[in-house]
Amino acid sequence: MIKYSKLREKLKVDSLNANSEDLAFFTHYLHNHKNGVSKSYEKKAKEYFQVINENLDIICEPEIQAMLPIKWDIPFPSSETPDFTFIDLFAGIGGFRIPLQELGGNCVFSSEFNYHAQRAYELNFGEFPFGDITKINIDIVPKHDILCAGFPCQPFSISGKMKGFEDTRGTLIYHVFKIIEKHEPQVVFLENVKHLVYHDNKRTLATIIQHLEELGYIVSKKVLNASDFGLPQNRERIIIIGHKKTKFDFSKIKKKSKSSLKNFLDKDNNFEYLEESYTILEDQKVQVSGLVFAGYRNKTIRKAGVRPGTEHLSRVHKQPNRIYSTEGVHPALPSQESSGRFWIWHENKVRKLTIQECYRIMGFPQDFKLLNNKAELYKQIGNSVAIPMIKSVTEQIKIQLLKKEI
Numbered sequence: 593m594i595k596y597s598k599l600r601e602k603l604k605v606d607s608l609n610a611n612s613e614d615l616a617f618f619t620h621y622l623h624n625h626k627n628g629v630s631k632s633y634e635k636k637a638k639e640y641f642q643v644i645n646e647n648l649d650i651i652c653e654p655e656i657q658a659m660l661p662i663k664w665d666i667p668f669p670s671s672e673t674p675d676f677t678f679i680d681l682f683a684g685i686g687g688f689r690i691p692l693q694e695l696g697g698n699c700v701f702s703s704e705f706n707y708h709a710q711r712a713y714e715l716n717f718g719e720f721p722f723g724d725i726t727k728i729n730i731d732i733v734p735k736h737d738i739l740c741a742g743f744p745c746q747p748f749s750i751s752g753k754m755k756g757f758e759d760t761r762g763t764l765i766y767h768v769f770k771i772i773e774k775h776e777p778q779v780v781f782l783e784n785v786k787h788l789v790y791h792d793n794k795r796t797l798a799t800i801i802q803h804l805e806e807l808g809y810i811v812s813k814k815v816l817n818a819s820d821f822g823l824p825q826n827r828e829r830i831i832i833i834g835h836k837k838t839k840f841d842f843s844k845i846k847k848k849s850k851s852s853l854k855n856f857l858d859k860d861n862n863f864e865y866l867e868e869s870y871t872i873l874e875d876q877k878v879q880v881s882g883l884v885f886a887g888y889r890n891k892t893i894r895k896a897g898v899r900p901g902t903e904h905l906s907r908v909h910k911q912p913n914r915i916y917s918t919e920g921v922h923p924a925l926p927s928q929e930s931s932g933r934f935w936i937w938h939e940n941k942v943r944k945l946t947i948q949e950c951y952r953i954m955g956f957p958q959d960f961k962l963l964n965n966k967a968e969l970y971k972q973i974g975n976s977v978a979i980p981m982i983k984s985v986t987e988q989i990k991i992q993l994l995k996k997e998i
């Protein structure tokens with residue numbers, strides 16, 4: 593049996609520097625050669641195998657079958673006995689894939705066009721996602737039970753006025769609708785920032801729901817917060833669930849007790865301390881969100897346009913100037929480090945979270961492998977999903993909609 597690690601070494605996966613559709617076909621085939629979806633990938637995977645076989649020198653037979661099955665020595669292998677299938681669109685680094693696999697799901701297709709995210713995904717799941725969803729021939733997408741998509745939010749030009757979802761043409765969700773129309777998955781599982789609720793005067797969300805209904809789904813939606821699922825992060829996300837027969841009941845989702853940031857921190861690391869002057873308040877305010885406002889960087893006090901007596905507050909006007917106590921939760925990790933990672937007050941010092949802490953407060957397991965690119969690592973985790981939250985929702989999808997035990 594060939595180990596995947598050996599195969600990827602021979603394939604020189606680490607030094608590939610362009611989006612590789614060949615690698616996507618090949619790795620999708622390796623994962624799915626036993627199940628009914630292999631035909632989607634077989635032809636291209638075999639062609640690619642013919643090209644690379646000479647260089648592999650670990651396989652003596654000219655047929656791809658001689659190499660199968662692969663020994664999946666990766667952090668997150670698929671279940672040997674899956675009890676549902678799913679696809680992972682806008683897959684990022686696999687925030688959906690980890691909990692759905694844990695619950696017995698088999699991922700039969702993934703798509704993500706950011707090369708760094710594709711590489712992180714391959715490193716952890718042994719599968720290179722297909723690229724730009726707008727360019728994918730949807731005939732290769734296999735049938736599946738759950739369609740997962742944490743899609744980027746875009747306005748629609750003529751919301752809901754035209755027949756069908758043609759009015760969303762030119763946007764990314766249009767391609768999601770096309771896949772739903774073709775495959776009619778039992779469950780549609782969408783995730784987005786809370787702002788989607790208000791986006792474009794609420795028209796974006798209304799249009800999405802309208803089109804899902806036109807496609808025959810009964811739709812439920814709710815804003816959930818990562819802090820209700822045992823994570824010390826105030827991260828609100830809208831979850832939209834569609835099913836053809838049953839309305840998903842969010843009230844059955846199991847929540848976990850609240851936790852504070854101090855329980856998730858590294859003991860030692862290369863900490864980045866605040867080296868400029870700051871103020872720590874004696875009376876630290878706990879906000880409704882669970883954030884504990886501890887103080888602020890002593891930036892210049894603005895006087896113009898500021899109400900008398902509130903000048904010092906102008907310092908905390910900008911989010912990156914605020915300091916939060918680790919007795920509370922952390923603000924939502926942003927997808928761009930430049931837009932401000934936050935300062936935390938811990939053991940009488942002010943510092944930022946380390947990368948490992950960022951992954952931990954999103955619920956990523958300790959054995960998730962990180963690539964060596966700091967800016968990308970922050971971007972990827974800020975873009976991702978709170979894993980225990982997705983897991984709790986999926987448990988209920990399994991019970992309520994797939995009618996399976998967990």
Ligand SMILES: C[S@@+](CC[C@H](N)C(=O)[O-])C[C@H]1O[C@@H](n2cnc3c(N)ncnc32)[C@H](O)[C@@H]1O
Nearest residue numbers: 682683684685687704705706724725742976977
């Ligand atoms: C909000 S993130 C979703 C992250 C993911 N749920 C996770 O757990 O990491 C959206 C992702 O969509 C990807 N994306 C944006 N446009 C895309 C496109 N046209 N085709 C494929 N992926 C795309 C981005 O690169 C980004 O990783």
